[in-house]
Amino acid sequence: MLSKLGRLLIGRSLKTTELKSEKFNVLWGLPVLSSDAISSVAYAGEEILWVLIPVLGIMSYKYMFYSALCVVFLMIMVTLSYRQTIDAYPQGGGSYIVAKDNLGTVSGLVAGASLTIGYILTVAVSTSAGTAAIISAIPFLSPHRVTITLFFIFIITIGNLRGIRESSKVFGTPTYIFMAVILCMIIVGIFKVKVFGYVPKPVYKIPEVVSNITLLLFIRAFSSGCTALTGIEAVSNGIPSFKEPSQKNARIVLELLALVVLIIFGGVSYLSTLYHTVPNTEVTVIAQLASQIFGHNIMFYLVQITTTIILIMASNTAFTGLPLLLAFIAKDGFAPRQFAKRGKRLGYSNGIVILCIISSILVIIFNGETHSLMPLYAVGVFISFTLSQAGMFKRWVKLKNTGWRHKAVINGIGAIVTFATAVILGITKFLQGAWIVFILIPAVVYIMVEINRHYKKVAQQLKLAVNERPKEIDFTKQKRYVIVPIDTLNRSFLKALNYARTISNNIIVFHVSIDDEATARLLSKWHEYDIGIPIVVKKSAYRSVVGPLVKFIESEEYAAGSKDTVTVVLPQFVVTRWWGNILHNQTALFIKTMLLRRRNIAIVTVPYIIFEDNEECLKK
Structure with missing residues (x-):
């Protein structure tokens, strides 16, 4: 019975020789590996407003746009840095491999632990945000928030267990539809105000100004918007998932990703300043924009449906990236070796299943509230960013090959900027829950070290010496x-x-x-x-x-x-x-x-x- 159900849900087993056909091209690699970063526009701008609106009121929209510009600059630096990582490490592995290779094993494990936590939170945050988009359109579903979110995680898990080729087509198409719909909303929204003279009326009352802008407030707003950068590292992690030439295809996808996020995140942030959206727990900023620009017609519901789908699909980036990352860590002996084994459909199914279980537990603990999960989200990701850029900087300085100076400058600036961002995130989000990440990362690293120590002990006790031979035993005299x-x-x-x-x-x-x-x-x-x-x-x-x-x-x-x-x-x-x-x-x-x-x-x-x-x- 279970085997029949498994075949129905997951499909027939694939031969190892079919692995080449289970890889991405550029067309499908972009939506699958980039869905997390692309979907971040649905809540990154909203997170900036959560910080500014209660303090600055109507003045928030001016400084929100400035914060968005800083996030875009940071995104460009990170993209340039990871482009060089793709060139230098064609086998993939991203921050974990780069940090371990150039900064040492402990740094690599910290990067791996940070990314692992980030990927798990990606699933929890993305699916919870997708549920929030549904509740914005259908409010009476609010009591069932957790159940709906867990259902989405289950569906994504099954899709990924079916294999790369099938999941890419199923999960890739909605991402392209979302991109088209949001671009349409940006264009129509700007034309409606700038060309046709429409005067927007806020859906919700804007709070009164209670204070002026301060550097600390602006930094907090910027740090909240940095969630837009999560998912960028997935492309460099997943180079082995691309068809040949894998490096070239991964590089193209990374560049296209940066362009798409630049246009969509910048466009949605600009629309928020024009239409004066006010964040709240019931109706998302995207829903407010869609209702003001299109009204409550078919386009409004299309925006909500595609936003919901892309937010859910964003978790697919983690389902693609984390199992591959765990496979690298397992091959080095720092994670259970079962994570390095491919399943029936040639995916790393053990990593997929464990990601499903842990992210589901997080959703239950935090009651599916996206805003509650956000403080935990970006801190770990920026720690891995910093270690990756620092590792690449050290690599260029050490090798001194052709063009190493400008490469070192790019990665050096990237390391400084991402380190500063990680510090800002750690300080501003510490009391809101980020302190948990600073406990979890050392705990995960400790577990990885203990796993490796165990494997070494086992190998030492099982190892045969060169001159070791079976003992000569007279079995006729031995009693059984x-x-x-x-x-x-x-x-x-x-x-x-x-x-x-x-x-x-x-x-x-x-x-x-x-x-x-x-x-x-x-x-x-x-x-x-x-x-x-x-x-x-x-x-x-x-x-x-x-x-x-x-x-x-x-x-x-x-x-x-x-x-x-x-x-x-x-x-x-x-x-x-x-x-x-x-x-x-x-x-x-x-x-x-x-x-x-x-x-x-x-x-x-x-x-x-x-x-x-x-x-x-x-x-x-």
């Missing part, structure tokens, strides 16, 4: 001891006992008695069948099965010595229904878990298939 635990005498046990007979003559059947009546019935049946193998019965006052078994093996009562290997043969049911495992095999699982820790005990599991259909059982 076998224990077959029994609960009830049935076909499953008999199959396990028959196997035990093929490997040894020194067999003991072991029973732990926790019910006198059940034990009496077992012994009566045992003597009735007269199998000819001794059965040992030990009572367990505390109903433990494993304890008496281990105690018996280690006691002088048992013939095997401390250096002898004892094989424990366990019968195990194999059921044909997924829920059957819940009903069976729990005792066998506990026995295996405990015995696996003992060096002198080998465990063999003998399966016995249980069919739900009796007719099918007879055929077999």
Whole structure:
């Protein structure tokens, strides 16, 4: 049943040789890897107004535009810097690889941890913002905010588990539609005011001025608008996801992304200054602009629908970038190696699933409120930006190859600007929740280091020396001891006992008695069948099965010595229904878990298939 459902949702398994066809070209790489950055225009300008409006009132719109210009300048610097990263590191990996290669392992892990947190927050923020767009158009859905957001995360997860090629077409088309609709709104909105003389009327009352602009207030507004830059690094992370020539295609996508964000973010910010939008938790700034420019007609709902879709699609950038990043980290031994394995559809499915789970938990904790999640959002991203630019600067200075000076200048300025932004974000957003990020990043780095230490210990203990050879053992003189635990005498046990007979003559059947009546019935049946193998019965006052078994093996009562290997043969049911495992095999699982820790005990599991259909059982 589960396998059929899996095939229905995810599709058939793909061969490894089909990997080349599961990559992006420029047409589909732009919307999929850039959807996060493109969608940021839906809330980045709004975040600036959240800071300015309560203090400056009508004067907010002047300084909002200045803040937007600073964000655009920063975006250009980051884009130029990451363009050089693409040229220098064609294998991808972005900030993690650059920082690790040039600044050391710890810096690389900090960058990797920062990006990991950023990607998780991207999913939570984007899908929550998409839900907010729906509620702006259909207010009565507000009580179901969290449920709707979790549904969107689930849909994106399934789409990505289906593979790169299918997800790119499904998630890429809405991004292009959004770009077209927003560009149309920008053009119509500007013409309506500048050419046709329309005088906008704010949808909501603008608060009174309570103070003047200060440097600190402007910096806070700028830092809030920096969410528009999230997602830019995804292109450099995902170079291996592009078709050949992968570097060239990634570079083109990065340049197109910068151009699109420049036009859309700048345009929407300018519209906000013309139409005097006022941010609130019920109706988004984009919804206010659409209602003023188009009225409540089909275009208004088209803007809301496409905005909702692009905000949800923005999380697809994280679903593309984080699994690839985790694969790089896992290959270096700092994350579970399962993250480096491709799934049935050739994607890194383990990374996709873990991203779905953690982001869903975040949505539940923060009740799907975008504004509550924002303070956590951009801090980690700018830390990774800074480490990447600093790493590239050091690389150019060290290599001193052709044109290194102007490259070092670009990355040097990028490092300074992004570091300053990270500091500003850390200070201004610290009490609003950014302090959590400063705890999470060291915690994640510590976990990565511990994982790597574990892998090194395992490798050291398993490593064979060059001159190491198998020991010469006279197996004819070695005794083989076998224990077959029994609960009830049935076909499953008999199959396990028959196997035990093929490997040894020194067999003991072991029973732990926790019910006198059940034990009496077992012994009566045992003597009735007269199998000819001794059965040992030990009572367990505390109903433990494993304890008496281990105690018996280690006691002088048992013939095997401390250096002898004892094989424990366990019968195990194999059921044909997924829920059957819940009903069976729990005792066998506990026995295996405990015995696996003992060096002198080998465990063999003998399966016995249980069919739900009796007719099918007879055929077999």
